[in-house]
Amino acid sequence: MAKIVRSSAVTANVLMPGVRMRCPACRANGNFEPILQYDAATQTGEIPGLRRCPNPTCSALVFFVRDRAGALQSFPAERIDFDTKDIPQGVHDAFEEAITCHAEQCFVAAAIMVRKTLELICHDRGATGANLKERLAALRSKVIVPTELFDGLDYLRLLGNDAAHIESQIFDQVGEQEVEATIEFTKEVLKATYQLKGLVEKIRALKKTP
Secondary structure (H helix, E strand, O other): OOOOOOOOOEEEEEEOOOEEEEOOOOOOEEEEEEOOOEEEEEOOOOEEEEEEOOOOOOOOEEEEEEOOOOOEEEEOOOOOOOOOOOOOHHHHHHHHHHHHHHHOOOHHHHHHHHHHHHHHHHHHOOOOOOOHHHHHHHHOOOOOOOHHHHHHHHHHHHHHHHHHOOOOOOOOOOOHHHHHHHHHHHHHHHHHHHHHHHHHHHHHHOOOOO
């Protein structure tokens, strides 16, 4: 979430360049150009301003606050990129919420939503068991995923468990680094589970007919 400016008293008008970032709406990287010629610096040294996404099909407005050192916070917050192709709606929605929680620095909530994403993958693929650990083990026979990814799924389960419970903590904390790693790992699991088959079929379609 964007930092709240503590003082609105304007001390100077500052000519500001574009801001390079990933659009929170369309996820495209680009140089967000100023809407007005100047941004107004405040007494606290913070510089709020507005920028517009350069993608002509998006043109989303982004409010930002930066300081003299160049540190930037935006609203909506910049988000981790995520390819949604061929992902079932329920799985997509849960993982999208995990990414949103991470962007808003709600790391415990993000870890819990990653765990829910795993639960929904198991449900979608018909992997059953008394608990998530058993369901993830059953998932091995349902999808073709590299062994290393399957081994790592248990770490995602444990991090989500740490986020939801205070007993038997496995990780030192559930913070930004831990959540970023789990989100990136989950993206690879989703690719292997839902998108690999489509990529293979696309390559096969390029072959000449005998």
